[in-house]
């Protein structure tokens with residue numbers, strides 16, 4: 001496996017220092033020119049940065065995966081608030097360009113609820129979720145597990161539906177690593193992995209949630225066992241389900257880049 | 264076996280005119296969505312050589328904000344006899360709107376129905392394609408877009424069913440190949456190489472940039488009339504042999520709990536019903552317009568229809584050489600498709616499916632007699648229509 005040479009590291013250090021100067025000077029054209037040409041829009045939209053930026057310094061340069069070199073930059077804003085960003089540089093037309101950027105430490109997106117909250121039919125799920133419990137819909141008459149929520153039982157047509165607790169344990173049924181920041185709230189919080197998890201103890205219904213650890217340290221496989229846990233968000237009085245690969249330590253705060261090319 | 268009702272419907276309606284507006288980069292149309300809708304209908308009437316005042320029916324799909332009655336009023340038609348909007352399903356409703364119009368004219372409810380779809384970002388907002396779909400059970404967990412949903416389904420299709428990712432690449436490359444002969448296409452003059460496709464940035468794995476359609480402002484329309492009236496209109500009619508729409512068991516409202524999760528939603532009974540009703544089979548299809556919101560579900564559609572082998576063998580059909588009009592056995596998305604021509608919720612695919620029979624395609628398939636339109640895959644509602652050069656085969 002290829003590792004960056006001392007010459008590579010020196011070259012990238014110079015690129016990163018020039019990049020930091022361009023950033024501090026607010027020279028947008030020069031900043032954009034440091035990214036791979038088809039990447040700069042996605043990368044800039046995916047970062048959470050102080051605006052305006054008052055100072056940028058290069059705090060580390062080290063070999064990354066394959067031919068890449070990683071630099072750590074610290075951005076400071078007018079209020080003194082700092083953001084650490086990891087840039088991955090790759091060789092491009094005789095020089096180096098940024099292929100990937102990450103806010104450190106890695107953070108996952110916060111839950112987003114539409115205005116007006118959730119539909120009444122989902123209440124049993126969300127009320128339990130805030131108390132750290134996974135509940136899914138279950139027919140009181142024929143005991144069929146139902147997901148997503150329905151207004152009557154599609155098996156026996158009973159209108160008596162409830163929410164029953166189920167152990168937050170299951171197997172990955174499908175997954176995706178989202179890199180595009182689709183929402184402004186995703187700035188600084190991409191990439192992330194969503195896992196759709198089959199719950200054997202609830203008739204095999206599938207429940208989607210974010211997967212930890214994340215974002216770069218894990219490439220899951222369908223069939224991998226996961227456990228759920230509930231993390232606080234917002235003012236701290238609410239909780240949201242997160243899946244975590246069973247038997248793996250919980251992050252790895254995204255310090256290392258991993259070798260998938262999830263830009 | 265086709266029922267008597269299905270046989271009576273076979274070839275009872277035809278498309279006699281098509282119209283399209285320019286495809287604008289999203290947010291840049293100088294016209295409102297209503298103006299674009301009307302413009303598309305006017306151009307379809309011109310193509311058919313009929314007065315626009317004679318249009319007496321309107322059909323659209325996917326929460327089109329331009330109600331048929333308002334389109335008719337703006338056009339100043341003589342009378343509106345019939346109009347409908349297909350429930351939900353996003354682009355899954357595109358062929359269903361054609362089928363509904365065919366049913367209306369075949370049963371005497373109307374004589375000349377415009378099937379249309381018009382979108383501008385100014386009128387419809389961003390992401391109008393998935394309006395009403397993704398509630399908090401998605402958005403609380405980072406899922407905001409159809410791209411991510413389709414990515415989940417595609418990942419399982421690749422990882423578990425063993426469909427090679429090259430099958431997805433073939434859909435993109437075929438569309439871009441065909442778009443190079445279509446000056447209207449947004450990617451005209453921008454050919455796509457395998458290298459560019461594979462090096463492109465991730466959107467949501469396993470989907471990269473060129474696996475995803477880009478929203479455009481624009482509109483298109485086709486005119487559906489009873490088969491016995493086709494001589495009143497100019498040009499060669501494209502007969503509607505049959506169509507299907509619907510949702511299989513455990514499909515809609517399932518929050519990623521669909522039973523056949525890697526299917527595009529065209530379940531076996533639906534596909535068999537289509538072939539039976541039309542009196543043709545997958546081997547008779549000369550050309551396909553395949554709705555590719557994303558390449559993964561597009562491949563799943565081909566598998567559902569029996570047009571392509573399931574699993575690892577999918578690439579026997581889904582390779583770019585086989586999918587291009589120049590020597591391919593099954594030309595696909597011959598005007599560029601949603602990916603390379605432009606994306607107005609799939610309505611341009613209807614126009615191209617008709618042009619393969621009627622004439623005027625930028626990439627005509629020689630002696631095409633059966634032209635298949637496959638509507639939006641992996642949606643709560645899916646639909647398809649078969650067009651043909653003759654009312655029965």
Ligand SMILES: [Zn+2]
Nearest residue numbers: 139142153156
């Ligand atoms: Zn029941």
